Amino acid sequence: MLKTQDLGYWYQTANEPLFQNVNLTFDVGKSYAILGHSGTGKTTFLSLIAGLDKPKTGEILLEDRSLKQIGLTNYRRHDVAIVFQAYNLFTYMSPLDNLLTAMAITNAKHAGDKAYARQILKDLGIADDQLTRNVQHLSGGQQQRVAIARTMACDAQLVVADEPTGNLDEDNTRAVIAQFQKIAHEQHKCVIIVTHEPDVAAQCDHQFRLENKRFKQLA
Amino acid sequence: MNFCKRAWLNVWAKKGRSILLILVSAAILMFVLAGLLIRSAAIKATDQAKADVGATVTLSANRQAAFKKMQSSSSSSSSKSSRPKMTLTPVKLSDATKIAALSNVGSYNVTSSTSVNAKSYDTVSTSTGMGSGNSGGPGGMKSTTSSGDTAITGVSATSLTSDFSDKQSKIVKGRGITTADKNTNHVVIEKDLASQNDLSVGDTIKVKETSGSKSTVSLKVVGIYKASSTSASSAGPMSTDPANTMYTSYTLANTFKGSKYQGTADSVVFNVTTPSKVSSVKTAGKKLINTSKYALSTDDSSYQTVKSSMASVESFANKIVWLVAIAGTIILALIVILMIRERRFEIGVLLSLGEARWKIVAQFFTEMVMVLVVALAIAGAGGKFVGNQLGSQLVSQTATTTQTTSSSSNQPGGGGQNGGQPSGQMGHGGPGSTSSSSTQQAKTKLAITVSAVDLAELGGFGLAITFLSIMIASGGILRLEPKKVLIS
Numbered sequence: 001m002l003k004t005q006d007l008g009y010w011y012q013t014a015n016e017p018l019f020q021n022v023n024l025t026f027d028v029g030k031s032y033a034i035l036g037h038s039g040t041g042k043t044t045f046l047s048l049i050a051g052l053d054k055p056k057t058g059e060i061l062l063e064d065r066s067l068k069q070i071g072l073t074n075y076r077r078h079d080v081a082i083v084f085q086a087y088n089l090f091t092y093m094s095p096l097d098n099l100l101t102a103m104a105i106t107n108a109k110h111a112g113d114k115a116y117a118r119q120i121l122k123d124l125g126i127a128d129d130q131l132t133r134n135v136q137h138l139s140g141g142q143q144q145r146v147a148i149a150r151t152m153a154c155d156a157q158l159v160v161a162d163e164p165t166g167n168l169d170e171d172n173t174r175a176v177i178a179q180f181q182k183i184a185h186e187q188h189k190c191v192i193i194v195t196h197e198p199d200v201a202a203q204c205d206h207q208f209r210l211e212n213k214r215f216k217q218l219a
Numbered sequence: 220m221n222f223c224k225r226a227w228l229n230v231w232a233k234k235g236r237s238i239l240l241i242l243v244s245a246a247i248l249m250f251v252l253a254g255l256l257i258r259s260a261a262i263k264a265t266d267q268a269k270a271d272v273g274a275t276v277t278l279s280a281n282r283q284a285a286f287k288k289m290q291s292s293s294s295s296s297s298s299k300s301s302r303p304k305m306t307l308t309p310v311k312l313s314d315a316t317k318i319a320a321l322s323n324v325g326s327y328n329v330t331s332s333t334s335v336n337a338k339s340y341d342t343v344s345t346s347t348g349m350g351s352g353n354s355g356g357p358g359g360m361k362s363t364t365s366s367g368d369t370a371i372t373g374v375s376a377t378s379l380t381s382d383f384s385d386k387q388s389k390i391v392k393g394r395g396i397t398t399a400d401k402n403t404n405h406v407v408i409e410k411d412l413a414s415q416n417d418l419s420v421g422d423t424i425k426v427k428e429t430s431g432s433k434s435t436v437s438l439k440v441v442g443i444y445k446a447s448s449t450s451a452s453s454a455g456p457m458s459t460d461p462a463n464t465m466y467t468s469y470t471l472a473n474t475f476k477g478s479k480y481q482g483t484a485d486s487v488v489f490n491v492t493t494p495s496k497v498s499s500v501k502t503a504g505k506k507l508i509n510t511s512k513y514a515l516s517t518d519d520s521s522y523q524t525v526k527s528s529m530a531s532v533e534s535f536a537n538k539i540v541w542l543v544a545i546a547g548t549i550i551l552a553l554i555v556i557l558m559i560r561e562r563r564f565e566i567g568v569l570l571s572l573g574e575a576r577w578k579i580v581a582q583f584f585t586e587m588v589m590v591l592v593v594a595l596a597i598a599g600a601g602g603k604f605v606g607n608q609l610g611s612q613l614v615s616q617t618a619t620t621t622q623t624t625s626s627s628s629n630q631p632g633g634g635g636q637n638g639g640q641p642s643g644q645m646g647h648g649g650p651g652s653t654s655s656s657s658t659q660q661a662k663t664k665l666a667i668t669v670s671a672v673d674l675a676e677l678g679g680f681g682l683a684i685t686f687l688s689i690m691i692a693s694g695g696i697l698r699l700e701p702k703k704v705l706i707s
């Protein structure tokens with residue numbers, strides 16, 4: 001579904017590339033974990049996959065169409081959903097409005113369907129009375145679940161997450177990973193998770209390690 | 220439109236910030252509204268003055284030319300002991316009818332003044348102890364006709380004279396002189412004279428001519444008028460009591476003056492129906508007359524005074540509007556720039572979801588419009604108050620200016636009069652006398668009202684200010700890179 005072709009990236013300030021000649025393939029119905037030491041360029045790689053930045057060399061292809069052709073804004077709206085370590089919710093909205101807003105912006109199949117959005121949030125363990133209260137009243141784990149619910153409510157086939165469990169305790173981590181597995185296996189989406197926790201990575205279908213400017217697939 | 224919903228959610232969730240924005244916008248709009256209100260009130264006042272004052276063109280003897288002639292003759296005949304005299308040619312009525320036929324000229328009033336001596340009644344003596352009239356002509360300007368104790372103002376119709384149209388003199392019994400009184404001996408006398416001599420409408424009085432055959436003439440009283448007290452004071456100490464002025468048809472006044480005054484007048488005042496056409500009437504009229512002997516002058520001085528003072532109020536109001544609008548735009552733009560900085564994260568999330576940048580700008584604009592609507596209501600209430608304060612301040616300054624201007628315009632008062640008249644007449648002929656300027660002031664009060672049109676205009680200004688400030692600030696949104704905001 002998603003392919004990187006000779007992908008390379010470096011920051012203007014650095015004198016050598018973070019990674020080069022990256023050729024990876026990601027498929028729907030599967031979950032992928034990307035491991036690596038701090039500062040190796042995992043987040044940078046993810047931002048390219050998420051369409052937040054342009055690669056320096058090579059290309060990213062979605063169903064054989066390059067992101068350049070699709071257009072980054074268009075790609076972000078229709079093809080990719082992003083979950084960050086810092087949740088990235090609209091702080092002035094309730095969990096329900098966060099979902100409805102994202103569904104409206106991405107023009108999702110279920111856009112405007114309040115019952116659908118409610119159900120997703122409930123499935124992720126957000127209580128009824130919390131659905132319409134400001135999202136900032138929720139705990140970190142709950143907020144991350146709202147962010148995950150947002151990717152589920154939208155139609156994007158690709159879900160990328162940057163250390164989604166970084167701020168969570170063990171129980172929340174387990175619940176969040178289980179949700180991502182569900183998204184991959186039940187919603188038939190492609191899930192790519194950057195993490196430095198081996199336990200989290202182990203639960204994914206495939207694991208890559210970014211090391212010495214290359215991605216190595218782990219057995 | 221999802222951005223409208225987002226705008227509403229944001230304005231509602233951040234009430235404190237919204238209220239602050241409302242107050243700032245309301246303050247800006249209030250000053251814009253005050254400026255708009257003063258401006259529209261000034262325009263209204265000018266229009267009102269235009270309608271009230273109307274405009275006139277006066278045909279009279281060319282005093283300037285006559286004065287020059289007098290000077291040149293005095294230098295050539297310096298040996299003579301008698302002082303040179305200024306001869307003013309009476310206006311020909313045939314010229315007047317030609318001018319009256321011009322377009323934009325409405326009614327016209329012929330004035331011919333002279334004096335006679337009382338025969339069957341006693342004149343009213345002034346409290347200043349000047350005796351019963353006979354004070355003589357103005358110093359140095361002795362004329363062939365000697366002066367009588369009763370001033371005769373011959374007119375086409377009393378209603379056309381400025382004294383009566385300005386309501387300074389009023390008919391209290393009977394009627395005024397009308398054009399139908401032409402060639403009759405009908406007379407309108409003053410109330411004090413009437414009561415002193417026990418005269419009423421229908422009575423006959425006798426006067427003696429001061430020139431020619433000096434014969435006695437019978438006049439029929441058709442009306443009694445009340446002269447205003449102001450004309451007494453403006454007449455000055457040199458004059459007879461204003462009660463000794465009688466109004467007749469100009470034809471009768473000409474008869475008193477003598478046969479050579481037939482078909483003439485001291486002056487003719489034409490009412491111009493459209494005030495803006497005054498100068499074109501004047502130009503056209505000058506082509507019809509002998510300008511070396513006659514002058515055609517305009518008397519829209521009081522209108523001009525109101526117009527110029529209101530024009531300065533208007534331009535001041537315009538300056539307020541624009542200064543506040545520009546300052547308001549800058550202030551709002553700065554606030555919006557700060558607001559956008561504070562909301563970088565939210566903008567980043569929106570961009571990561573694939574929201575179009577213009578829709579993010581539209582969201583901010585919608586939020587500001589929501590704020591604007593509330594601010595507009597507050598400004599509508601407060602702007603009237605600010606406008607009233609500013610307006611009365613401006614008018615009290617303007618009124619002082621009006622006073623000075625009109626009192627100085629009084630100096631050539633008494634223009635267009637024939638030589639040998641009792642100086643009591645001086646107060647009447649002068650255009651724009653002091654008393655009329657005081658009535659003018661009352662009319663130039665600024666009426667500050669907030670109309671729907673004003674609010675619509677204010678809304679327009681508010682929208683423009685908001686739009687501009689958002690445009691200035693939106694550079695930040697358009698340049699924002701979501702990666703920089705979200706990944707750090």
Ligand SMILES: Nc1ncnc2c1ncn2[C@@H]1O[C@H](COP(=O)(O)OP(=O)(O)OP(=O)(O)O)[C@@H](O)[C@H]1O
Nearest residue numbers: 011012013018036037038039040041042043044045
């Ligand atoms: N905007 C930037 N400009 C210049 N250098 C940057 C920028 N962002 C990141 N870097 C550098 O690029 C390298 C890779 O950063 P990146 O955030 O991708 O690492 P990471 O693998 O996600 O690390 P971590 O596990 O700590 O999150 C780092 O050395 C970092 O200092």
Ligand SMILES: [Mg+2]
Nearest residue numbers: 042043044162
């Ligand atoms: Mg990282």
